[in-house]
């Protein structure tokens with residue numbers, strides 16, 4: 021092989037080429053289809069063909085005999101070999117194996133992961149052949165094939181017919197126990213039947229079988245793996261740490277990448293510094309309409325479900341808005357025409373400059389690999405033996421200076437690898453559109469509680485995270501770098517994937533502009549305080565109330581969880597769906613609540629601890645009850661992002677900032693100062709960092725999505741948060757009235773009115789046996805205290821306090837003030 025010039029650009033082809041497994045995959049799928057047709061045909065034609073196949077066997081290849089099999093002589097021979105000489109009807113199992121193998125190869129998953137499936141399938145095929153022959157062996161058709169006949173015959177001889185029946189029963193029981201892991205001490209016959217039904221339906225629909233006799237591992241709704249014993253996770257396992265889902269995802273991606281990298285590294289052991297271009301796989305934008313995922317459990321009005329008298333049916337939280345349609349992809353703009361071509365000359369130039377610069381510092385390298393992302397290209401460098409990475413790290417600033425391009429970031433070493441990464445911005449950036457992210461399978465198939473399509477990684481892979489696992493997110497960056505677009509991307513992701521019953525948004529926007537369009541979702545997705553005119557909270561005082569109200573909601577949810585014997589919102593909701601929790605005892609379906617504060621700095625500056633404390637409390641405790649926080653700021657200074665905030669927000673997004681110190685404030689490390697803006701971001705979760713190009717969604721697109729939802733039927737009422745009356749707050753309308761001024765029967769009258777939710781003077785008169793004037797006076801006091809609304813003539817007054825707990829809290833406050 022001619023020695024290549026140092027740094028030569030080359031595109032590797034050969035066995036390591038990613039197209040090879042894809043080709044093999046397609047081959048496998050076609051072979052599966054071929055066998056399927058041949059086998060199916062055999063079921064109908066075996067009688068006609070069998071004699072000819074026996075007489076001529078492989079000579080059939082040479083003769084010109086006509087065969088009845090739909091796939092001719094070859095089809096007849098192959099199916100005969102499989103059915104008659106092999107495994108009978110169980111031969112169809114091979115079709116299944118080939119289909120799975122094909123899919124596996126096409127997705128370029130490591131072969132090691134296919135082995136368990138293969139071994140299980142082969143075992144099942146063998147057992148099925150034996151079983152079929154044992155049960156149906158007397159018939160003409162070769163039900164179990166030669167294998168089934170041979171083994172079943174030998175076994176029958178060895179243990180006798182009854183012995184063999186026992187053996188089969190034993191095997192089935194063992195498999196069921198292994199799969200279902202029933203709790204025998206609690207299991208009733210009905211439950212056992214139910215479990216078995218679930219398991220079998222699970223097998224048919226390929227959904228995981230679930231054990232109903234004990235708590236499930238509810239920390240994630242990702243589909244369980246096919247690992248045997250997956251269902252055996254003890255219910256007492258601690259909840260996974262916030263990182264788990266993302267950790268899993270990263271681990272999964274890493275595993276695939278490692279495998280690819282290992283293969284490539286093997287192929288590239290040349291000793292020369294060649295540039296290998298990794299043209300990472302692009303998301304294939306799927307432009308077909310997305311009709312939304314199947315509705316999942318979410319919050320809804322209990323009344324709707326109570327109409328369903330047949331309580332054996334699970335509760336469907338989406339029922340009240342059952343005709344709700346999820347937004348469709350064409351509402352978002354298709355930017356695929358703005359595709360940027362890879363400029364090889366630019367890659368070449370950058371690579372030469374990197375090699376030269378490093379040589380100036382006496383750093384020799386053996387390999388250099390380029391991964392082209394939408395915004396930057398990552399040059400991954402393997403230093404020559406003997407070059408210490410710490411030396412490169414120390415020279416980081418000098419190298420960046422010498423490379424002198426805006427936005428260079430050096431990662432020395434790349435975590436988990438002995439290589440060094442240098443990210444260089446591409447001259448022409450490739451926009452990542454929201455539409456392509458949402459159209460990608462990773463998002464469409466995401467089984468997450470709160471899936472968010474953030475954008476694409478440096479290697480062009482679509483990046484989807486579960487906000488519920490983060491569990492709260494801090495977003496910061498200098499003005500104009502993509503923060504608002506990022507928040508819209510998060511909200512749009514949720515709107516595309518969730519039913520209004522499943523998630524509620526509490527939106528706080530002191531700037532009064534960014535989140536304003538969402539106010540149209542008042543009757544679908546928004547939650548706010550009762551009596552608030554605008555569904556988006558803007559005023560500081562209201563914000564404090566909203567935050568405290570969320571703390572009350574959190575406490576109430578904890579009480580409900582405790583009463584319902586659930587550890588977290590998922591367990592609770594699952595119980596509710598199964599109708600194991602009684603709505604008459606206060607139980608209700610709990611939607612996830614996502615609080616978004618756009619521009620957090622203004623609030624901290626004006627309200628300080630009053631805002632910081634409830635946020636800190638929510639961030640510490642609210643995740644188990646499904647309340648998640650996203651707070652954003654364009655002023656990433658330490659007096660805004662305080663210790664309390666930082667300690668409770670392990671997931672942080674940094675857009676470009678002007679100074680390294682700001683980057684440290686957000687991420688605890690530099691890097692954000694070297695970003696290039698326009699949605700280029702660093703996401704850090706528990707210290708692990710990924711660079712992403714944020715998905716772009718323009719305001720008109722957001723408005724289209726909002727319109728699409730707002731034009732549909734919504735709930736009759738918005739989702740109200742519990743009322744909160746602050747300590748220092750004037751009781752609305754109370755004026756100079758003190759507790760001592762109130763009528764003795766005031767509290768009783770208040771309780772009466774709130775419990776009946778009916779503000780009528782005559783009811784007070786009648787039920788408390790008071791005269792008309794006294795009852796009228798009490799009603800005036802109730803109005804002054806904000807318990808009822810103003811008089812509406814002959815109609816009953818509006819009751820402004822929604823439940824008795826709220827009222828008791830209010831009365832207690834009132835007594836303490838006297």
Ligand SMILES: Nc1ncnc2c1ncn2[C@@H]1O[C@H](COP(=O)(O)OP(=O)(O)OP(=O)(O)O)[C@@H](O)[C@H]1O
Nearest residue numbers: 498499500501502503504505654698699714715716
């Ligand atoms: N993901 C992205 N891809 C491409 N361009 C983007 C992206 N995000 C933002 N931009 C560009 O940057 C501009 C500013 O973005 P954005 O309004 O989100 O910034 P911001 O940080 O919220 O600013 P401000 O704090 O002033 O509101 C956008 O109008 C758009 O042109």
